[in-house]
Every structure is written in C-alpha cells, then in structure tokens.
Amino acid sequence: MKELVATVKQVENIAENVWALTVTLPESAGEIKGGQFLNISTGDGSRLLKRPFGIVKAEGNDVTVCFQVKGEGTVALSQAKKGDKLAVLLPLGNGFVIPESAKNVVVIGGGVGIFPLVPVICGNKDKKFYSYIGFRNKNCACLLDEFGKSEKLTVVTDDGSLGKKNNAVNAYFEDIDNVSADLIIACGPPVMLRALKQKMQEKGVKTPCLVSLEERMGCGIGACLVCVCKKSDGSNARVCKDGPVFDINEVQL
C-alpha cells in the first residue's frame, strides 16, 4: 500500500458517460491483483475524500481505471488533463483470489461493476472464462475487446440495443446447463448481486461464488470503520480491507 502522487497520462471517453483514466506512478506500487482498487483524489482540495475505483489495468508504472460520471468528483476526473498531478493510494483491498483448481470461471458483471472483472480475465490465461455482461444500452457498452478474451462472451442490454434484452444474471441462468463452472465471480449494483444470490439459492447452485461490493469510504485502508458491510453472522466487515471481494454466502446483500 502506497500513497503516491501520480501524473495523468490519458483521459479517454470510452462509452456514454464512461471514461478511462490512465495515470503514471512515480514508482512501482508493488503487485496489483485483479479486483483490487485504488483511491484517487479528484484534484480539488475542497473534496477531501478520494474516490475508489477498481484497477482495470496495471502495466509498468501505468495504472488505468474506468469510471462512470456520477457526481462532482467523477465530473472533475473526466476533465483531468494530461500532466495533472493526482494523489493515489494503492493497491487496496483483497482482490479476487482464484484458486488454482478453478479452471472454468463464470464472470457476471453489470454496469460499472464490470471494471474490476477485466484484470481477472486478462491476467489468468490458464483459465477459461464464461462472461455474462450487462449494459443499460449499446452506447454504454465498453471494454468488449477485453471481455472478448473470454472462452465465451454473452453481452446483454436493458433495452435490447446490443445483444438480447436481458440482465447479466438471467443470461447466465438461461445458459447454465451449457457451462460447468468451478467458480463464479460477480460485480455490479446491489440489486444484481441480491438477484444472483437469490437465484443461486432457488436453483440450488452450489458453485463457489465471489462478489465484489461497494460502500462509501473514508480512509480506504481499514482504519476508520466507515465502509462496513454485514456478514451473515451479523458481525461487520470492512469493504475496503476485508473486501471488497467476499464469498457470496459470507455477506448479507
């Protein structure tokens, strides 16, 4: 974990309201695992909190995140200029730990939840990925080249403008008999993860499943207890430090 001042290398609009931001770190931040995230300042001292984003790509000292414009902070980041200095804290969280034994991995992602999944697919060449990715519409679709590295890619949209009109969870369950997965990994809005958990219970799917959660953060490193989620036993876990990746049965969604 390092607090560094990074230099903006590129800011690129990759889909409607979605931007890819690449920054160059002054030194290596150490090993970065798929599903880990970073906290980045928005460049304006009046916004005291850094924003958390999944790390999509790490190459040398260049790190890329992709983000949807939501509020003031992401507006500012989308307007960052090459050469701007932004403070970053990284790498954060546990990331997706894919067991050696898992050979066939189902990937389910919705909306901005697809980003932390990209490095898992790109970084585990010995595994086969079966990806089910949902977007609002075709203008929101992005990173299809990266997801295209999957053994099989199913893209769906809320309005049917790209792929079938469906959501990512249903798309997987409609296809479930065609894939024998040893692991499911998922990231997306809370409604998507709840639907996934419910469907798995309904259909008696026992495949191990890892989900990546989001929560508003303070420190990002586990010190302030701002970002907690509820574990199944009623205790709290810190999304930033104990997560953001949890076993789906370990947390209340």
Add this chain to the structure above:
Amino acid sequence: MANLSVEICGVKLKNPVIAASGTFGFGREFDEIYDISCIGGVSTKGLTNASRLGNPVPRIAEGHGVILNAVGLQNPGVKHFIENDLDFLKNKGVAVIANVAGSTLEDYGTICSTLDGLVDMVELNISCPNVRAGGMALGIKPENIEEVTALSKSNLKKTPLMVKLSPNVESIATNAKAAERGGADCISLVNTFTGMVIDLEKRRPVIANNTGGVSGAGIKPIALKMVYEAAHAVKIPVVGMGGIMSGKDALEFMMAGAKAVQVGTANFADALAMPKIINEMNGWLDRHGIKNVNEIVDTLQLN
C-alpha cells in the same frame, strides 16, 4: 531541525502531532503505509466497555472542504483493545491515548478503571448521546461535564485524564472551566460539529443516521477560535484540533494556545498527512529561527 518534543501533564511526546480518534484505528493500517513511530501520539478509536457494531451504512458524506460521519462508535470493546492492540502501539513508541465513551455515567467510571495505569492518557469522548443526559450528550451542559470528569478522574489513579469538548455548545469557555473543576488534567477540542448532507434527487439525507459529525478543513476557523477561547479560560494544557491539514495549520493552533494538536480528516485526504505536517512544522520553525516548538505556544498577538 527545531526541537519538536512537548510534554502534556507529564506525558512526553516526541512531537506535538497526535492522530485524532476514529480516523486512525489503532494505528496498524497506517503503519502499513509508513512507520507510525514518527508521530507524537495516537488517540484510539472510541472505546466502550462492551463491543459495539455501530450505525448502519452509509456512514460518511462529503461537503465542500468538510466530511460528515456517523460511525456510531463501532469498536471491539476495551478488553479486546488491551489484549490485542495496546502492545502494538506501545512498541511503536507513540503516546497511547485511549479515547473512551459510555452510554451511562457509570460506564465512564468502569472503563477508566479498566485502563488506569495501562495507557499514557485517557481521553473522554463526552459528545455521544447519553442516557444520563436524557439521550443528550454529557458534553453539552457544564454541570454534566464536571460530574463525568470527576467520576472518571476518581477512577484514574495513575493515568492523566484528557476531556474532549464538544463544540456544539453555548459557551466553550464555560465548559472548559467545568472540565477543569471536575479534575481534568488537560482538555482537547474540538470534536465534530453536528450537521446534515442531503441527496437532492433522493430527497433524503446521504448518511443512514440522517445527521453526523462535521470535520475537515472547513471547520478550522471555528475550531481555532474555540481553542483560543478554551486555552484562555483554563490553566490546564489544551490540545487543539479541527481541520488541520498542514504544518502551518498545526502551528496556528499552537499559537492560539494549544500545547499539542490532533489530526483527523487529513489522514483520509492524504495517508501521509501526519509525517508531512511534522516536516512542514519543522521547516517553518527553521525558517523563522525558532529552536523549540514550545516557544510558539500562546504567542498570538491580538489586533
């Protein structure tokens, strides 16, 4: 290099920069980023007799120059702290200040006697809602402050007592005097200001608890005035905080009368905030030919 060491009611700190309660946990996480033995002290996450799960999420929101939090005193309980975290902090060579809270008056007595002799200082958080005060914080009315201070002090035979004042009060000077009368060895201020942040589209407050405590850069001018007032109302030492983001901010608090400072929200904006603040203080003192940081305390000249 100026001499930065300070002494507050018998406790020696290698420099006057202390991590503020609730923003630094028990120090372990920040120690993964830098060796925290370079800071003067750590005020722990607010401890209670029994463990607490805290409030529902979201627990944090943001405004211009400020943040708002309502963590609700999530903590593993004082015994867990003593068994699992105290030695780590002690081995780091930082002054260990146990920040404590209770929901009844008696809670404060119990937790103080549990910690007596084990930590360098006990800091009373009297800003949380309290049964005794009818759900209001004990830190609002001077008579309540004096009572909880006296009870806590009577349970601390070895460890000095710091009382942390709430800024959400009628007169900070009156409350500082009440803590002094109750037997406080020193006071710290400010705790957070009560506030609200609204999500206009959802027509709801952002945080689950609706209201929360405001901290960060934006509260500094208000905190500075309160620290000045408190420091001039009492004879016991004062530790100042509220929106300190830089070495200059820290020196301003000391100039206003604080013997040491605490740094909270700045740790979120920049995980290296405290070592940077210490360096900046050093740089400023060197540039001004000041050999000892204590020389700056209470040197403010009014217009």
